[in-house]
Amino acid sequence: MSPSVPHRRLALLVGLLFLGALFVRLGYQYQMSSSPLWQAPILDEAVNHHWALEVARGEGWGELPFFRAPLYPWFLGLVYRVLGESPAGARLVQALLSSVTCLLVWWIARRTFSPLAGWCAGVLAATYWPWVYFDAELQDVPLGLFCNLAALAALVTWTPRRRQLWLPAAAGLLLGLSAITRPTVLVVLPAVAGWLWWQAGRADEARWRRRWWAPVLLAAGVAAAVLPVTALNRWVGGDAVLVASQGGMNFYIGNHPGSDGHSARFPGARADWESLRRESRRQAERARGTKLRASQVSDYWYGQGMEFWRRQPASALRLTARKAAYLGGAAELPNNKQIRFLIERYAPAWRRPWLWPGFSLVAPLGLVGLWWGGGGRRSVLLGTFALSYGAAVVAFFVTARFRMPVMAVWIVLAGGGAAALLRLARRGPRRRLLAATVTLLLAAVLVQLPARGQRENAAHGHYTLARAHGQRGQPARAEQEYRRALALQPAFSEALLGWSALLLEGGRADEALPLLRKAVATHPDDLPLRANLALTLQAVDRAQESVKLLQQGLSRRPDQPDLWLWLGNAQMKAASPGDAIASFRRVLELEPARADGRYNLANALMSAGDAQQAVRTYRSLLVDHPDHHGGWNMLGIALSGRGDLEVAVHAFETAVQLQPQSPRAHLNLGQALRRQGSTEAATRQFQRTRELDPGGDAGRQASQLLDE
Structure with missing residues (x-):
């Protein structure tokens, strides 16, 4: 047999692993494409989508200093620029990227344990159902996992005897890219640097000073990726923010007396990013009594979280223990969407989670791999990476998405565990096989304990679908989902708010009114509900009652x-x-x-x-x-009323530049130009108004002016 035949066979098997991982992901995406959420991103996905659209259209790199880490929206923007502005294309690219990441899992497990462990880990990565789920989300998971596992692949490939110093530098660069995708990974850097120093000490020729080269190059690689973002924040955004400024708010979400350890709920804010960001800033500035920079807002909330630990240490410890249980429990805790609810409804091939590898299998196998896999120092690196990252997640709050970087590494260890069990079953010794089996079974039972009593919120699932249908212009379907949500949870304030807004938009204020009165009576401190009731009263010409309602609210929340x-x-x-x-x-x-x-x-x-x-x-x-379109338009109207036509024309021209599709802006500019005596220019603006709004008030008014 030719020496190249085993290599060809290996290449064929690796190719099949890649294609298998891709087939699984594309099959899942095909089924989920019937969901209204497929083309209607919400919450975090919506933030990433709209940010990426700005990048794709050349409208900037995002608001500075960055509130969220920027690399994933930049990546998504590049995909939109190349493939078009459709989330479906981005999901395809993510499926391809994660299929490559499955090969990295195979390589790391093969290098750490054995060829058999590599295949076991690769198959687990290809079919691990939470990973497949997140590959179809417009979230940072696929990009972050690729960066982390590519870095680990470089580290387990590195051998100090060969002085492959470019590998620690490459690993650092990849971890730096991971940090500007999700900064949590920065927590693992000391452990990785320590492992490199320890590993370098194995080489016979390594002297004490030489042991520092690998950690220093790792740090340099990280800095090469992170410092440009820091510089953007400092010199363009005007604030000393390392990557993103949301850290303090997230820390407080997971460390305050009302936290449950897994819900992204900020006291006083609704569950959307703009509300979270604005309310966290407002409360911090009110407490400090001055306007704060983004970094100062973050520092304030880090301080408030630590104050919880100082004042209520017992409660803080209980909460941390609960979060640690969530991290080590089988339940996949949702963040933006109810995961199993959506799978049950739209992905029939995935309705039975026991058919697909999940946490309940991977976590016990990973433990076996860590202790009995025989991975030596490389398994120490993997275990240290996973546990360090997991501790960082517990320090904030735990969700399935935030746990995925831990589980991706744990899948490598699980491959080692599966291979170890097969090896011990064939060759023994029986004592070790018994110990490994007991560990596996005991862990399989323990991971189920935190999941007891954990149920997804089906009402929230219906509410999410209602919002998506509303975004897609399907009010009848949206109303149906709102009804289902409220049938399960009659006092669900977000669903009451959404349904009432839908009715109001549809001109059904009379139907919205009793719904909102009941909702405000149930939730008297819910500000958006009170606002919607006020708007509904105004819509039925009861403005004075609306005023009284809001004054009552102010008596409670001045x-x-x-x-x-x-x-x-x-x-x-x-x-x-x-x-x-x-x-x-x-x-x-x-x-x-x-x-x-x-x-x-x-x-x-x-x-x-x-x-x-x-x-x-x-x-x-x-x-x-300066980009406030309404401000420029109204300034022009005010100046025009005072007779300052030259300045008014400039204001209207700016409004038109900001919103060239606004018929009212063109109409106002045309009227100012006519008063200024620029008849031809005014005529062009009136014609443009009529083109943009042929049947509307602005279009009719423009036609009358053209006929004069």
């Missing part, structure tokens, strides 16, 4: 700027601009940088006849928010 803003809007609807001015000023006392507060205040000043003060307020708004 420090809430949202309530003051909504009250000002209601007072404007009730033709009380003087009262509205006072309400909007109160918004700005509580939250000075708030753009909608300044904009609405300027509008109220215009309604009250104080054009001079309105112009000053619009200009103040536009200094801090």
Whole structure:
């Protein structure tokens, strides 16, 4: 037999492993494509999707300093730029990337344990159902796992005798890329550097000083990836943020008296990123009594989390023990979506989790691999990496998505465990086989204990589907899902809010009104519910009742700027601009940088006849928010009313540049140009208005002006 034949056979088997992993992922994605969420990203996915669209369209790299780590949205933006702005194309690329990552798992296990362990680990990675699930999400999991496992592949390949110093440097670069995907991985760097120093000491020729080369090159590789992001934050964003500023908020979410250890709920905020970000900043600035930079907001919440430990150490320890149990438990805790709920509904081939490898199999096998796999120092690296990363997850809060980097490494150890059991069953010794088997069975029982009583929230699953149907313009299906959610959980505030908003948008305010009255009675401190009831009252011409409702809310929560803003809007609807001015000023006392507060205040000043003060307020708004289309448009109207036509034209031109598809902006510009005597330019603007809004009010008004 030719020496190349075994290599060909190996290449064929590796290719089959890759194709098998890809087939499994594409099969799952095909089934899940019938879900309304497939083309309607929500929550974290929506943030990543919209950020990626900005990158793909060349509109910037994201808001600086970064609140979230930027590499995944950048990666997603590149995919959109090449394949088109469809999430389906991005999911295909993620399936391909993770199929490559399965080969990395195979290589690491083969290098650490044995060829048999490599195949066992590769098959587990290809079919591990939570991994397959997250490959179909617009989340950072596939990219982060690739970076982590590519780094580990470089580390287990490195041998100090051969002085392959480029491998620790490459590993550092990959871990740095992982850090700007999800910064949690930075916690494992000291352990990895220590392992490199320890491993370098095995070489006969290694002297004490030479042992530091590998850790130093690792650190240099990390710095090469992370420091450019830090520089962007510092020199463009104006703040000393290493990667992202959300860390303090996330730490507090998992370390405060009301935390359950797994829900991404921030006290006082709703479960969406804009609300979480704004409320965390508002509370921090109120407590400090001054405007804070993003890094200072993060530091404040880290401090509040540590204050919980100082004041209530027993409660903090109990909470940490609960989070550790979640990390080591079989339940896959959802973050944005109810995982099993969606699989049961849309992926029939995956409805029986026991048919596919999951945590219940991988965790016990990984433990066997760690102790009896015979991986030597390389298995120490894998175990240290997984346990360090797991400890970092427990320090914040635990979800299935955050646990995946731990499990990807644990799958390598599980391959070693499976191979060890097969080896011991064939050749013994029986004592070790018995010990390994007992360990496997005991661990299999223990991982089920934290899952007892854990049930996914089906009501939340229906609510998520309702939101997706609403985004896709399917109100009947959305209403059906809202009804199902409320049948399971009648007091579900988010579902009540969503359904009422759907009814209001559909012109069914009379139906929304009793629903919202009941909801506000059940949740008197729920601000968005109260706001929706106020809007509904305004829609049925009961503005004064709306004002009274919001004033009642303020008697309970006088420090809430949202309530003051909504009250000002209601007072404007009730033709009380003087009262509205006072309400909007109160918004700005509580939250000075708030753009909608300044904009609405300027509008109220215009309604009250104080054009001079309105112009000053619009200009103040536009200094801090130069892309505020409404601000430029209203500034133009205010200036035009004062006769400052030249400056008004400039304001309207800026509004048109910001929103070239806005018929009202073109109409306003045309009217100002006509008053200025630029008839031809005005005619072009009126024609453009008519093209954009042929049957609307702006289009009809433009037609009348063209006929004059």
